[in-house]
Amino acid sequence: MRICIVTDAWRPQINGVVRVVEAVRRALEADGHTVAVIEPGAFRTVPMPTYPEIRLAVRPRRKVRRMLAAFRPDAVHIATEGPLGLAARSACLAWGWPFTTAYHTRFPEYMHTRFRTPLSLTYAWMRRIHRPATRVLVPAASTRAELDRRGLRRLRVWSHGVDTAVFRPVDPGAAPFADLPRPIFLFLGRIAIEKNLPAFLDLDLPGSKVVAGVGPALDGLRRRYPDVFFTQPPDDEAIARCYSAADVLVFPSLTDTFGLVMLEALACGLPVAAFPVAGPRDVLADDNPDNPVGVLDDDLRRAALAALDLDRNACRAHALRHGWPAVAAQFLEALAPIPETAHTLNETASVMADRELAFDLHLDLDFEPDPLRAAGPGSRR
Numbered sequence: 001m002r003i004c005i006v007t008d009a010w011r012p013q014i015n016g017v018v019r020v021v022e023a024v025r026r027a028l029e030a031d032g033h034t035v036a037v038i039e040p041g042a043f044r045t046v047p048m049p050t051y052p053e054i055r056l057a058v059r060p061r062r063k064v065r066r067m068l069a070a071f072r073p074d075a076v077h078i079a080t081e082g083p084l085g086l087a088a089r090s091a092c093l094a095w096g097w098p099f100t101t102a103y104h105t106r107f108p109e110y111m112h113t114r115f116r117t118p119l120s121l122t123y124a125w126m127r128r129i130h131r132p133a134t135r136v137l138v139p140a141a142s143t144r145a146e147l148d149r150r151g152l153r154r155l156r157v158w159s160h161g162v163d164t165a166v167f168r169p170v171d172p173g174a175a176p177f178a179d180l181p182r183p184i185f186l187f188l189g190r191i192a193i194e195k196n197l198p199a200f201l202d203l204d205l206p207g208s209k210v211v212a213g214v215g216p217a218l219d220g221l222r223r224r225y226p227d228v229f230f231t232q233p234p235d236d237e238a239i240a241r242c243y244s245a246a247d248v249l250v251f252p253s254l255t256d257t258f259g260l261v262m263l264e265a266l267a268c269g270l271p272v273a274a275f276p277v278a279g280p281r282d283v284l285a286d287d288n289p290d291n292p293v294g295v296l297d298d299d300l301r302r303a304a305l306a307a308l309d310l311d312r313n314a315c316r317a318h319a320l321r322h323g324w325p326a327v328a329a330q331f332l333e334a335l336a337p338i339p340e341t342a343h344t345l346n347e348t349a350s351v352m353a354d355r356e357l358a359f360d361l362h363l364d365l366d367f368e369p370d371p372l373r374a375a376g377p378g379s380r381r
Contacts, residue, residue: 002034003335004073004361006064008082010039013053014213014239015190016260017104020160020327021079027328034363036071038064038084042360050114051192051216061087067361068092075100075335077137081107081129093132098336101133102158103147109255110194123150134336139258140282156334160258161327162319166236167243167267169316175245177229180208183308186246186270188239189253189261191215199252199275201225203301212242243268248307251280252300259283266293267319269312273303286321293318 005025009017025035043063045055064087068076076092076099078085085101092099108122130136130152137158138144144155172178184207187200192215201209201221210229211221222230233239243249249265251274259279262272266283272294274280284294293315297303 002074004036004071004076006038006084006088007079008084009080019260023324024328024331027324036361036363038067057083060084064088065091075337096342097338098134100135100336101130102137106255113194127151135334142278142282143257158330160260161322161324162263162267164267164320167240167264169269170240170244172245175241176231177210178245183207183247185248185250185304186210187250188212191218193217194255196252196254200250240268243270246270248273248304250304263319263322266315269316271307271310271315273307
């Protein structure tokens with residue numbers, strides 16, 4: 001099957017959306033599918049206001065249509081609601097192609113936190129964006145229930161996973177903070193206002209606090225909390241070393257739809273402390289009450305201290321039940337195939353005829369293309 005995933009989030013960002021798309025793509029390709037990715041690196045971009053680490057594509061509509069038409073997908077999945085996602089949505093609607101979307105981020109809550117934008121306004125926009133989708137994939141049952149209350153329809157739970165070959169217990173002495181006083185309480189993730197980091201950093205805890213990651217709130221937090229150790233792990237191996245060297249992952253966010261870092265931490269044998277909200281509840285939903293791997297408590301300090309006593313082997317065992325092949329199979333089942341009748345016969349643009357376009361789509365030029373079939377109307381060369 002030829003699958004095109006459209007995402008406004010991509011490397012060098014390291015966030016949940018990027019990790020999910022990359023992992024699912026690898027699993028699908030390992031199963032014999034051809035996966036193209038349309039992402040900001042193929043476009044002229046500008047920094048997102050208040051969040052310069054995120055680059056937004058500028059006027060991408062024409063090229064997105066060209067890329068979709070040349071690739072001739074069997075299914076299109078739109079992972080984000082940014083400029084690329086909206087351009088792909090427009091093309092699919094114009095050509096009569098069914099498509100699926102995903103709800104990875106509590107965008108209305110983030111907009112409200114950053115700019116005090118009324119939730120009613122942004123949820124109305126979200127309903128409009130996702131309404132034409134055949135299915136809207138959400139990471140957890142709690143997210144589905146909340147979005148259903150907000151008026152979104154055709155919701156399907158699509159759970160997330162963790163690569164337990166990458167995220168595994170490794171030598172804790174290799175982390176840059178391994179020699180700090182114990183216990184070490186770690187936050188790892190995007191350093192932004194919506195992550196609610198002061199709820200962790202203001203706690204009176206023994207030992208040391210470590211914050212690992214980048215984001216728009218980093219400089220302000222460095223100044224405000226000079227006793228906290230800040231680090232920026234450059235890749236997944238360095239992230240695994242951070243998890244392995246810490247004693248507890250503290251996850252203070254109140255708005256994450258899932259919180260993939262919790263699964264990564266557990267895979268490295270690191271117990272979790274968090275508030276009892278959606279996200280942490282979903283990650284720990286099948287936790288064994290006789291041998292827990294995380295502590296959820298409205299008192300985050302009490303949760304962090306209690307998590308020190310949890311079994312690291314049990315944490316690893318919990319994560320091993322959440323592999324990516326099963327997640328990719330769920331994704332494949334949820335896709336909306338594009339019928340042959342939705343393609344026209346007046347164009348035969350081929351991605352194989354344009355090496356630059358193939359590079360932009362993250363395609364291996366050695367793959368065997370399907371027999372040429374019609375591309376969507378209105379594509380440009």
